Amino acid sequence: MPMPPAKIPSVTLDADLVTDSMAARLCISLIGHVLFLKSQVPFPVMQMARMPGGDATSRAAKKCRELLNSFDTLASHLNTTFTALSTAFALRSGTPRKDAQNSGRAYLAVVL
Numbered sequence: 001m002p003m004p005p006a007k008i009p010s011v012t013l014d015a016d017l018v019t020d021s022m023a024a025r026l027c028i029s030l031i032g033h034v035l036f037l038k039s040q041v042p043f044p045v046m047q048m049a050r051m052p053g054g055d056a057t058s059r060a061a062k063k064c065r066e067l068l069n070s071f072d073t074l075a076s077h078l079n080t081t082f083t084a085l086s087t088a089f090a091l092r093s094g095t096p097r098k099d100a101q102n103s104g105r106a107y108l109a110v111v112l
Helices: 020-037 045-050 059-093
Strands: none
Touching: 020 045, 020 059, 045 059
16 A cells, blocks of 8 residues: 655655755745745746836835845855855765765755
């Protein structure tokens, strides 16, 4: 009898190694999609970034710029965080970063 599906979504990547930049991009993409799916923003964040400015003095345009600036800051911090985590794993194991089997494991939780 097959196991019932888990209530917690999971993703299996077809990659032997998740680099620090890939982890940061996956994380920021997940956050952007969750914001949209939970109706916290009217459009996906990447689509909002490509939208024409229109009236740059309106309240909506100001909120959009603030969101995009905050999202950009978060993406920058995540890149730095995952690079530091990757370096810590490499130093802990005493092996090059390309050795995926001995580098360690980290979990990411996005709490709403």
